[in-house]
Amino acid sequence: MKIPAMKALAAAGLIALANLAPAAAGTNMRAAAKLTEAECSACHMAFPAPFLPARSWKTIMNTLDNHFGEDASLDEASRAQIEAYLTANAADTGGNRQWMLRGVGENEYILRITEMPWWVREHSHEVSQRAWARAGSKSNCLACHRSAGRGGYDDD
Ligand code: HEC
Ligand code: HEC
Known part of the structure; x- marks a missing residue:
């Protein structure tokens, strides 16, 4: 099964490197994107930044010592x-x-992409029981979106 989801997103500029926000003072965004890809793909694919609000990322990045049960x-x-x-x-x-x-909600701190309403909506139908079983975990995006890991960061 070929799922064009990530391609569609990349085409929309959602996760394209060229579309990154202007660099904050003192941060080389291109280098920071590479670092994120390297450090956050050790245990799962590096999840694309546009999939969670900033307050969620901030919380995740300040609780890494207890990250979904891992250090x-x-x-x-x-x-x-x-x-x-x-x-x-x-x-x-x-x-x-x-x-x-x-x-x-503005004060809601959702830490899982898979608990974001948009994600739940997109996956509420169209995904077969067999596909869920094969993926093992909802977080295993790559099981169904084969190019998810390549979609965002390394097209420079
Ligand atoms: C030591 C292993 C490890 C590293 C390194 C790691 N993670 Fe995780 N991460 C996990 C585990 C385990 C889960 C839970 C996966 C599951 O429920 O199937 C997770 C889940 C997540 C989720 C939620 C996925 C969902 O279900 O929607 C996000 C977001 C996340 N990690 C971000 C990051 C970021 C950002 C980094 C880099 C700073 C990072 N992770 C590095 C182990 C790791
Ligand atoms: C068991 C298979 C499966 C898993 C696991 C899965 N997805 Fe999906 N996803 C689908 C299917 C099927 C669709 C709907 C078909 C489509 O829109 O391409 C979809 C739709 C999407 C869409 C909407 C795409 C669009 O163009 O409308 C996004 C974005 C997305 N998934 C991201 C993710 C992310 C991020 C993860 C991991 C946290 C994930 N998916 C895990 C199967 C899966």
Whole structure:
């Protein structure tokens, strides 16, 4: 089964490197994107920044010592760079990403992409029981979106 979801997103500029927010002072966004890809893909694919709001990323990046039951701690310099990259390119940083925030309260801190209303909506039908079983975990995006890991970061 070929799923064009990530391609569609990339085409929409959602996760394209060229569409990144302007660099915050002192942060080389291209380097920070590469660092995120390297450090956040050790245990799962590096999840695209536009899939969560900035406050979610901030919380994730400040609780890495207890990250979904794992210790994903980083040195402070790397942690800060990755947080800057993820928050600068989050769902609530503009562009055409407003649909990803629908149904999320302003004070809601959702830490899983798979618990975001947009994600639940997109996956509520069209996905077969067999496909879920094969993926093992909802978080295993690559099981169904084969190019998800390549979609965003390394097209420079
Ligand atoms: C030591 C392993 C490890 C590293 C390194 C790691 N993670 Fe995770 N992460 C996990 C585990 C385990 C889960 C839960 C997966 C599951 O429920 O199937 C997870 C889940 C997540 C989720 C939620 C996925 C969902 O279900 O929607 C996000 C977001 C996330 N990680 C972001 C990051 C970021 C950002 C980094 C880099 C700073 C990172 N992770 C590095 C182990 C890791
Ligand atoms: C068991 C298979 C499966 C898993 C696991 C899965 N998806 Fe999906 N996803 C689908 C299907 C099927 C669709 C609907 C078909 C489509 O729109 O391409 C979809 C739709 C989407 C869409 C909407 C795409 C569009 O163009 O409208 C996005 C974005 C998305 N998924 C991201 C993710 C992310 C991120 C993860 C991991 C956190 C994930 N998916 C995990 C099967 C899966």
